[in-house]
Amino acid sequence: MREFTIGPNDAGQRLDRWLAKTLPLLPAPLAQKYIRIKRVKCNGKGAKRDTRLVQGDVLQLYINDEFFDTPTPENAFLSVFKPQLDIVYEDENLLLVNKRPGLVVHPDEQEKVNTLLTHIQAYLYQKKEWNPRQENAFAPALCNRIDRNTGGIVIAAKNAETLRVMNQKIRDREVEKSYLCIILGAITPPAGRLEGYLLKDEAKKLVSVHKTPVPGGRTAVTLYQTLAQKNGLSLVACRLVTGRTHQIRAQFAAAGHPLLGDGKYGRARENKKYGRTGGQALCSYQLAFRFTTDAGCLAGLNGRVWTVDQVDFVTDYFPHVPLHP
Template sequence: MKEFTIGKNDAGQRLDRWLAKTIPLLPAPLAQKYIRLKRVKVNGKGSKRDIRLNVGDVLQLYINDEFFDRPTPENAFLSLYQPKLNILYEDEHILLLDKRPGLVVHPDENERVNTLLTHIQAYLYQKKEWSPYWENSFAPALCNRIDRNTGGIVIAAKTAEGLRVMNQKIKDRELSKYYLCVVQGRMAPKEGKLEGYLFKDEVKKQVYVRGRPGPGAKTAVTLYKTLAVKNGLSLVECDLITGRTHQIRAQFAHAGHPLIGDGKYGSERENRKYGRHGQALYSYKLAFHFTTDAGPLEHLNGRTFQVEDVDFVREYFGAWPEAGREPSSR
């Protein structure tokens, strides 16, 4: 419990607005709940949220100590009262999440609260499965990342053991990540491989594809398969052999088939033609095929997880290809 005495500078404020100013980490819905439960007392009694405070009023706040901390990037999750996550799978060690396009995965200089990682932290904190205030607490972490404007499956570790094993499996390529994208024109051949070397321009935050290696270049290999063709567009499935920054976007643009909606590697004129804002790219399927012992994650071996719906498939092709929708997991 913490106690505050109202001075002249705070007098005249509504109780709920005083709480918002004094405890910025406390979400407004939770503050309202605490007021209703009389965990916020004015002069020893429960009160209403719209009461006006007077000089000399004594407030007793029965609120967890962490909400009184100074806001920092590390505790921003506390301000999320209802974390928004689309969970495909969860067990003791990991989460598989369907990230929506437009959501950044990690806090950065532009956004520290509304990020995938922050929502995960808030979710686990509210489930009482994790807290940064526990001694030697492990922090939930992402095992893979997806660009802000790309949607799809992200793996999050809930435990240190889960993080260690999953990161090793990713490093050893014992899982496959499949993407769907919509590109301009028809791929020739319909199924094949894109290979090259990616050079990254750190200033422009853009990569370039070249046919030969060079200083700073990284190999990039993408297997692709055309699933459907309609109205001059192709729905393509990609299997990433390497996982480089902007790999799919840059390689298809270099091949003469940029992704629709891609403002960095595509054509603005074509994007306007199709009314697409943000690249038509989705990490829609994840398959686990462990060749060595996975310890606490062994139960995932042989399983495949897939998102239920991808908006641009419906928008440009009407439905999933004739082969039909695959199950969410098998």
């Protein structure tokens, strides 16, 4: 229990508004609940949320200690009252989550709370599978990341051993990540391999594609296959051999076939023509574990494949193409 005495600067405020300012980590719906069930008392008695505070009032807050912490990126998950997750698979070690387009995976300068990671941490915290006050260093973490406007499967580790093993498997290319995208036009040949060197411009948040090695450039290899063509668009399946920033988007643009809806590497006029201006038509729709070395606690996942149930742009532009052939 924490106790506060209302001073002259706080007098006149509504109780619920004072609580929101004093405990910014406490989600508003939970604050309202605590007031309702009398875990917030004024002068020893329950009070209503619209009670006007008077100088000298003594408030007793029967609220968990973690909500009194100073807000940081590490405790942002406390502000998530109802985690919104599309869980593809879950066991005691990891989560596979289908991230919706528009959601960032990690907190950044623009968004601190509404991120995939904070929703995952809130979910595990509320399930009592993870409590940061009982951990020295570990917090649930993502093993891979995808762009804000790209949807698809993201791997989250529930424990340090899973994070270590999965990160190594990704480095050893024992995790197959397959994507669906819509490109402008029809690429030739309809199935093949895009290979080059990507150079990232950190200031502009863009990558350039080069046919020959360049200082700072990294090898990028994408295998692709055209699945369908219609109205000047092609639905293409891609498998990443390497996983570089903006790899698929930049390589197809460099090949003369940018992704539909891509605001960085695409064509604004074509995006508008086809009615896709809210983000690139790209989804990490399938994930397969192909372990060839010891996987420790994850050995039971070897050989398994997961595919998302629905991809919005496939439904919109190629509704008769199945995601589960």
